[in-house]
Amino acid sequence: MDRLVPLFVVLPLAGAFLVPLLAKLWRGLTDITANLVGAVLVGLSVYGLVHLATGSPAVVYKMGGWMPPLGITLVYDSLSALVVLITNLVGFPALLFSVRYLDKFTGRWRYYTLFMLLLAGMNGVAISGDMFNMFVFIEIAAIASYALVAFGTEAEELEAGFKYMVMGEIGGLAILFSIAMLYAKTSTLNMADMSQVLARMGQTPWFWLVLGPMLVGFAIKMAMVPFHSWLPDAHLSAPAPVSAMLSGVFIKVLGVYAMVRVVFNVFGLARATAPAFFNMLVGFGLVSIIAGGLLAITQKNYKRLLAYSTVSQVGYILLGFGIGNHWAIVGALFHMLAHAVTKGLLFLASRSVERQTGSREIGTIGGLEKSMPITAWSYILGSMSLAGVPPFAGFFSKLFIILGAVAAKMYWVAILAALFSTVTLGYLLKVINSVFFSRKGVEPTPAKESPPMMLLAMVMLVVLAFAFGVGFKPVLDWVVRPAAEVLFSGLAYARMVLGG
Amino acid sequence: MRGMTSIVQTVAGLVAGMLFLYGCYITLHGHLTPGGGFAGGVIVAASFILMSLAFGSVEDSERSSYRFSSFFESLGGLLFLGVGLVGYFAGYAFLNNLWAMVGRPLHLVSGGIIPLANIAIGLKVGAGLWAIFLALGASQYVMKEGP
Numbered sequence: 001m002d003r004l005v006p007l008f009v010v011l012p013l014a015g016a017f018l019v020p021l022l023a024k025l026w027r028g029l030t031d032i033t034a035n036l037v038g039a040v041l042v043g044l045s046v047y048g049l050v051h052l053a054t055g056s057p058a059v060v061y062k063m064g065g066w067m068p069p070l071g072i073t074l075v076y077d078s079l080s081a082l083v084v085l086i087t088n089l090v091g092f093p094a095l096l097f098s099v100r101y102l103d104k105f106t107g108r109w110r111y112y113t114l115f116m117l118l119l120a121g122m123n124g125v126a127i128s129g130d131m132f133n134m135f136v137f138i139e140i141a142a143i144a145s146y147a148l149v150a151f152g153t154e155a156e157e158l159e160a161g162f163k164y165m166v167m168g169e170i171g172g173l174a175i176l177f178s179i180a181m182l183y184a185k186t187s188t189l190n191m192a193d194m195s196q197v198l199a200r201m202g203q204t205p206w207f208w209l210v211l212g213p214m215l216v217g218f219a220i221k222m223a224m225v226p227f228h229s230w231l232p233d234a235h236l237s238a239p240a241p242v243s244a245m246l247s248g249v250f251i252k253v254l255g256v257y258a259m260v261r262v263v264f265n266v267f268g269l270a271r272a273t274a275p276a277f278f279n280m281l282v283g284f285g286l287v288s289i290i291a292g293g294l295l296a297i298t299q300k301n302y303k304r305l306l307a308y309s310t311v312s313q314v315g316y317i318l319l320g321f322g323i324g325n326h327w328a329i330v331g332a333l334f335h336m337l338a339h340a341v342t343k344g345l346l347f348l349a350s351r352s353v354e355r356q357t358g359s360r361e362i363g364t365i366g367g368l369e370k371s372m373p374i375t376a377w378s379y380i381l382g383s384m385s386l387a388g389v390p391p392f393a394g395f396f397s398k399l400f401i402i403l404g405a406v407a408a409k410m411y412w413v414a415i416l417a418a419l420f421s422t423v424t425l426g427y428l429l430k431v432i433n434s435v436f437f438s439r440k441g442v443e444p445t446p447a448k449e450s451p452p453m454m455l456l457a458m459v460m461l462v463v464l465a466f467a468f469g470v471g472f473k474p475v476l477d478w479v480v481r482p483a484a485e486v487l488f489s490g491l492a493y494a495r496m497v498l499g500g
Numbered sequence: 501m502r503g504m505t506s507i508v509q510t511v512a513g514l515v516a517g518m519l520f521l522y523g524c525y526i527t528l529h530g531h532l533t534p535g536g537g538f539a540g541g542v543i544v545a546a547s548f549i550l551m552s553l554a555f556g557s558v559e560d561s562e563r564s565s566y567r568f569s570s571f572f573e574s575l576g577g578l579l580f581l582g583v584g585l586v587g588y589f590a591g592y593a594f595l596n597n598l599w600a601m602v603g604r605p606l607h608l609v610s611g612g613i614i615p616l617a618n619i620a621i622g623l624k625v626g627a628g629l630w631a632i633f634l635a636l637g638a639s640q641y642v643m644k645e646g647p
Binding site: 003006010013014016017018020021024061062063064065 | 570571574575578581588592593594596597
């Protein structure tokens with residue numbers, strides 16, 4: 001594994017540059033290359049996870065053989081492994097889905113190039129051990145996603161892409177500003193080295209001043225409630241596989257993962273040392289849950305409904321990190337995994353419906369359960385997972401977060417979280433009821449089932465959502481708990497990187 | 501007559517070649533003097549843009565040079581990855597500087613993979629910038645009709 005870590009970035013990057021060259025030879029080669037890269041990345045991330053789970057230490061890869069803190073390092077620890085796994089587990093089905101999705105577009109290789117860059121950027125964010133490199137990878141992924149959102153080049157899509165770009169770049173600039181201030185004060189960009197310098201300085205006013213803009217930047221990337229306005233438009237306009245990536249992975253890797261890595265491992269904050277900060281996270285998490293849930297319930301467009309639902313679910317993740325005890329953080333990390341798989345699935349399934357019926361509005365179609373059974377049941381099972389119905393992954397993640405809240409004696413938070421879980425069920429039932437089933441006497445909308453490639457992508461995600469739920473114990477012990485340990489160990493991260 | 505006045509065209513014709521050579525010089529000497537692949541690539545692209553502005557262009561040539569530049573852009577990216585992977589497949593870290601001791605220090609042939617990486621970056625940036633210029637609507641902004 002020690003030698004394989006850079007491949008997480010090198011492979012998709014090589015794919016991104018190969019696709020335009022191969023497209024000149026034969027169009028089908030682009031599909032094959034992109035899907036092959038996606039499949040190999042899934043294999044690599046599973047292999048890496050097994051490697052870490054069997055007791056091997058985290059990998060610190062020194063780019064060009066230069067020792068940290070002078071050189072650039074890639075750090076592949078349990079938390080990175082979890083995030084890389086999430087990225088590629090959703091990335092591969094999204095690529096499979098893209099093959100037939102792109103039938104109506106001309107710039108097939110452009111799409112794959114951008115998609116590969118998106119994957120390279122997100123994998124890079126997850127394994128980067130260097131502040132500035134993390135920013136560069138964030139921008140690679142973000143810029144690729146701006147172009148992908150506007151890929152349809154209709155007026156609506158260009159507007160959404162432009163709005164998203166302006167918001168996203170404000171966030172990016174805020175992060176860059178913080179990194180510049182950190183570099184000025186600590187004279188290092190290596191995350192491990194920086195955390196040791198920061199620990200010696202203590203929590204001065206400067207410390208909080210630097211953390212502020214960085215959090216605003218990450219909050220925009222993760223679409224936390226006061227900064228969420230770009231998300232519904234972007235998700236609505238983006239091609240469905242990209243919506244699945246944006247909603248399932250992008251906001252978690254660029255927003256949530258980058259934030260917790262910086263907060264826990266670089267700034268060394270923990271519930272015990274900075275309770276006010278973590279209470280703030282709880283507050284923002286609750287606001288996101290409530291506002292996102294209430295906005296979702298009023299939507300008529302089922303894709304926009306899912307987008308608002310994402311805002312609400314990211315609130316749960318934020319809430320978990322804010323509560324900050326063992327179960328809450330385990331739950332938050334589990335929810336990152338569960339939500340990525342299920343929301344990816346829901347976006348793909350809604351695209352499948354839209355492709356076959358041509359409508360995005362809830363009232364205009366109905367009774368698709370008979371004509372598109374696989375799509376319908378994928379959507380229904382995905383909804384059950386998202387709403388937290390027991391055998392599925394979403395149930396356990398929410399359970400752990402609520403357990404954490406109870407253990408922290410935040411009873412009202414636990415009650416609100418449980419209450420809004422039923423709101424989730426409510427708005428998803430609204431879609432299921434009107435789109436997939438129909439009242440007696442109402443003629444069901446005529447439709448054919450989607451092509452097998454699309455169904456395969458959806459079924460893969462259904463199986464994952466089910467497997468993570470039924471097999472929650474091994475997932476918890478081998479994947480999620482070690483990742484939570486990385487966050488709890490805080491500044492031990494620095495010793496691990498610099499000592500290794 | 502297409503493009504700008506003959507004064508501009510004459511001067512551009514004289515300068516563009518030198519500009520192109522200067523860009524190559526900056527790229528190749530990136531490991532010795534200020535500059536490097538990025539700066540050199542920008543200067544090379546500037547020479548193309550200068551010619552295009554001075555002489556105007558027809559849609560056919562724009563389309564073919566767009567295809568040309570997108571090919572070289574991908575090639576530059578792949579070359580850079582290849583340079584990085586040479587160290588990787590030789591058994592060291594990614595981007596390991598393999599031939600650091602080849603050649604005499606402070607001369608053109610020195611610095612191991614750094615000049616190679618600079619060439620790749622120069623290719624990518626030059627072709628990329630030229631492609632951006634064309635994509636931003638060269639056919640709208642380049643003067644098609646002379647005075």
